[in-house]
Amino acid sequence: MPATSPATSIDVRALADAATRAIASHADELTALDQAIGDGDHGANMRRGAEAVRARLDEIAGQSLPDAARTVGTTLVGTVGGASGPIFGTAFLALGKALPEAPTRADVAGALSEAIEAVERRGKARRGQKTLLDVLHPVRDAVADGADPARVAEVAHEAMRATGGLAAQKGRASFLGDRAEGHVDPGSRSAQLVIAALCGALDQGAPR
Amino acid sequence: MKKLINAPEDVLAESLRGLAAAHADILTLEPAGFVRRRAPKRGVALVSGGGSGHEPLHAGFVGLGMLDAAVPGEVFTAPTPDRVSAALDAVGTEAGTLLIVKNYEGDVMNFDMGAEMAADAGGASGEVRRLLVNDDVAVEDSTFTTGRRGVAGTLVVEKVVGAAAEAGASLDDCVSLGERTVRATRSMGVALTSCTVPTASGPTFQIGDDEMEFGVGIHGEPGRRREALRPADEVAREVVQTILADLGEAASGPALLFVNGFGATPAIELYLMYDAARRALEGSGVEVTRSLVGSYVTSLDMAGCSITLSMLDDERARLWDAPVHAAALRWGV
Secondary structure (H helix, E strand, O other), X not given: OOOOOOOOOOOHXXXXXXXXXXXXXXXXXXXXXXXXXXXXXXXXXXXXXXXXXXXXXXXHHXXXXXXHHHHHHHXXXXXXXXXXXXXXXXXXXXXXXXXXXXXXXXXXXXXXXXXXXXXXXXXXXXOOXXXXXXXXXXXXXXXXXXXXXXXXXXXXXXXXXXXXXXXOOOOHHHHHHHHHOOOOOHHHHHHHHHHHHHHHHHOOOOOO | OOOOOOOHHHHHHHHHHHHHHXXXXXXXXXXXOEXXXXXXXXXXXXXXXXXXXXXXXXXXXXXXXXXXXXXXXXXXOOOOHHHHHHHHHXXXXXXXXXXXXXXXXXXXXXXXXXXXXXXXXXXXXXXXXXXEEOOEOOOOOOOOOOOOOOOOHHHHHXXXXXXXXHXXXXXXXXXXXXXXXXXXXXXXXXXXXXXXXXXXXXXXOOOOOOEEEEOOOOOOOOOOEEEEOOOHHHHHHHHHHHHHHHHHHHOOEEEEEEEEEOEOXXXXXXXXXXXXXXXXXXXXXXXXXXXXXXXXXXXXXXXXXXXXXXXXXXXXXXXHHOOEEEOXXXXXX
């Protein structure tokens, strides 16, 4: 995404294709992460959502960026279930509501802020509780500070890794309290995979 | 893990089809993905649901004197909001609808979104209220957790409130009765083996042949501690003591004692645990006047059981005794 001027063309199909491919190909890892601290359903649920989005790729390809985000959000809410469906679905629905068709960097940062607020309201959660918010906050800050896609992906990766040092306070992992320490949060891993894939689609040099 | 299934992704649909065919006199399976009572009623509608894998909870409790609809999600996964919304549209009445939700974030969020969707669509489902069940004393309440889990006590809440709704209680009365029932109900469980989710490649947790998970959740989530397996009497005594301590002064007088299997523990052991729990209650001031023993709120193929104690006043005892005709619970009809 350019720093000041609106993007002239964003390939929404490439974005959705990369993000859903990343989730689907890591479903077993996501399940293993969730088995360590949750109930082991995260990978299968996210894969179901990703495949449902992939089934609509042709439709998404013809949509504007905000409409595509809304389509992804609606699809996730209707297919994923669990805690992840409302959380990831709410995030994309909020992005769809906030993003203009040709966003500037500031627009993207602002839309991420809207998505973060929506997720916080829906999940009654805040930063520091070992959730995807611990990835979304630094990613939003990096975008706002002018980081390029490769750097944003690095920030997401570092933030995801850092959730391993947090005690869970939300979701089923919270029932473990300190026993969840040392395990990366599966929802944070999913968020990071999506962000890395989106950054990669925007900039082929970004780390996966 | 060996399972009698065709394909992991078809387990829920095929199981629901079987349930609907086996109990066609009681319930129907709707294409929108929920189970509803065949004979509708006029009063307050009761809707529950949650992740599958706990059968017969919740669909097995749809019927006369209990639930009007149950909304199943994938295994251990809360149902999506569109299913909740569809169920509300289908069974909601002018008297209102009570959503009975086990206290898990996924369930709370999806049921809330479902209720919002139904309200936005302007359906005729009347006022919708939510009742949270959080009877598991295993995990300590704290400001840093989402609170206690909803487990086997959910059956007691659905039975008692269902009987009241059947008798024409108002939505306010159903909510109030439900809250009192939740406050009077405590549960805790132990697991001897893990469950295995059909779509997962292995068991949810690793546990030694000589170990138990004390305070386990109904999705195989960890409880208070992992420790060496002890004799049934010792296990029952500690579970009962923990429940009594948590009830505090309320632990006095008539009560329902409910020993619930998690799926892979045979009835012979459940009755043995019931016997142990009865003896553990001697001298406590709690008088067991109602009993239930069986696998009703399961965790797939997990071995182990939970013990639930629900204190009864005259009203709740009468409602427990009231007729019920559901796939998994039937008396008085």
